Amino acid sequence: MPKILLEKITQVKPFLDERELEPLRESIDNKWLTEGPWSKLFLERLKEFTGSPYAVLAPNGTLGLFLGILALDLPRGSEIIMPSFTFFASASSAYFAGLRPVFVDVDDDTFNIDVNLIEEAINENTSAIMPVHIYGHSCRIDEVIRISEKHGLKVIEDAAQSLGVFYNGSHTGTFGDTSAISFFADKTVTTGEGAVVFARDEVIYDRLLCLRNQGRKKSGSFIHPEMGMNFRITDMQCAVGLSQMDKFEAIRQKRLRIDTLYREGLNGVGDIRFLKVENGSTFVPFRFVIRTESKDALISHLEACGIETRSFFYPMHLQPPFRGNANKSLPVSEGLYSSGICLPLHHYLKEDDIYFIVQKIREFFGE
Ligand SMILES: Cc1ncc(COP(=O)(O)O)c(C=O)c1O
Structure with a gap:
């Protein structure tokens, strides 16, 4: 099955x-x-x-x-x-x-x-x-x-x-x-x-x-x-x-491993772009985040495959209570919302789960 x-x-x-x-x-x-x-x-x-x-x-x-x-x-x-x-x-x-x-x-x-x-x-x-x-x-x-x-x-x-x-x-x-x-x-x-x-x-x-x-x-x-x-x-x-x-060190190591597997599996697939870690900063991946112009269609595809996704944050300057504070468009924040997807990232994920998710994304992009 x-x-x-x-x-x-x-x-x-x-x-x-x-x-x-x-x-x-x-x-x-x-x-x-x-x-x-x-x-x-x-x-x-x-x-x-x-x-x-x-x-x-x-x-x-x-x-x-x-x-x-x-x-x-x-x-x-x-x-x-x-x-x-x-x-x-x-x-x-x-x-x-x-x-x-x-x-x-x-x-x-x-x-x-x-x-x-x-x-x-x-x-x-x-x-x-x-x-x-x-x-x-x-x-x-x-x-x-x-x-x-x-x-x-x-x-x-x-x-x-x-x-x-x-x-x-x-x-x-x-x-x-x-x-x-x-x-x-x-x-x-x-x-x-x-x-x-x-x-x-x-x-x-x-x-x-x-x-x-x-x-x-x-x-x-x-x-x-x-x-x-x-x-x-x-x-x-x-x-x-x-x-x-x-458990912190075990959690960190696991998260880094998942991050590496996703990056290796999705590198160059479709128009996918990754987060770039700031110079001088260490990294404890909080989500695995990708950007694609096919956000909505990819989310639907992954959800249909039983993979839970999450969107990026909706920009604060567009939030109903704060709209009055905004006097201009903030294109990067707006672009992140329209293109960003969070993929599963937690301690219980197995390497096979990541391969499965990567495979489903590759299929989506016809690879
Ligand atoms: C960037 C950021 N700020 C503040 C908070 C608020 O934390 P809490 O959910 O513990 O109230 C969160 C929680 O998700 C967050 O991601």
């Missing part, structure tokens, strides 16, 4: 097994569910792994970015520059923190913010830049930092997709004033929902602590010196996160 009738090849599937269950059981046995021993260890592991000295946890990447923006006390109504090609959360977190997202186009090869377009978007109302490290590699964050310093702007890095990605030897998310890495179920390392927020210095770190814990640095007191809310997560999530961190 052909494989397609047996099972669908899914886009993502988290790498979960007994190793997550064991510490989870301990949480239940200890009757300790909110932030506690596992959270402490998870945070320490993340700081050690990334080299960031200041880190707090958050309920998800969106709220992590929101928290990271709030901690910088930027003027309400001021503008934050970000790429149009990103997930909606980059823009929505800024919006709810009282800022006005201003979108610039991205680089046609790397899909990351085009650093040559940032300065022309800066005006007297600009307070910050939010670069995004898309699809598992770094943007030109050194250049973003240089521009921000020249113009006195803050930087919030959207590192949601870039756990384990280093740029010129430093981990993404450690360059800006604040940043957030997501642990959503489709991320390289997952806690179901969850995120870590990094801070450049102790002052910002103290702001993060207060903002995430009802305006106090530590629980136990009912005097709240500042304003704050509840951004805690659970110890059970951190138990899962710690086991996931133990």
Whole structure:
């Protein structure tokens, strides 16, 4: 029987097994569910792994970015520059923190913010830049930092997709004033929902602590010196996160292998183009992404073969809530949406699955 009738090849599937269950059981046995021993260890592991000295946890990447923006006390109504090609959360977190997202186009090869377009978007109302490290590699964050310093702007890095990605030897998310890495179920390392927020210095770190814990640095007191809310997560999530961190290298190696197999199998097929990894960046493939002018037809073909696909992001400057912010077309972001397809990429994929997907794509292009 052909494989397609047996099972669908899914886009993502988290790498979960007994190793997550064991510490989870301990949480239940200890009757300790909110932030506690596992959270402490998870945070320490993340700081050690990334080299960031200041880190707090958050309920998800969106709220992590929101928290990271709030901690910088930027003027309400001021503008934050970000790429149009990103997930909606980059823009929505800024919006709810009282800022006005201003979108610039991205680089046609790397899909990351085009650093040559940032300065022309800066005006007297600009307070910050939010670069995004898309699809598992770094943007030109050194250049973003240089521009921000020249113009006195803050930087919030959207590192949601870039756990384990280093740029010129430093981990993404450690360059800006604040940043957030997501642990959503489709991320390289997952806690179901969850995120870590990094801070450049102790002052910002103290702001993060207060903002995430009802305006106090530590629980136990009912005097709240500042304003704050509840951004805690659970110890059970951190138990899962710690086991996931133990698996990081295996996850990375598997993803790189899949990426290589796809590239070898699809090189020169039809009009397919690949992502180019930024110079100076390491790569932890987040999706396997291809571009083709036959996007819709190829998606239909693959879906009919039982291969789950996903489209690229719809540009932010065209999103209904942000259309008023757009004063021009951003052709690369628009082109990415009209040509981009994400192919399955997860730990449970077998080499035969990749050969099958490659074969179906080659068939589509008549090869
Ligand atoms: C680029 C980017 N930013 C922010 C987020 C938001 O993270 P979360 O889903 O954990 O809220 C995501 C999640 O997919 C993302 O891909």
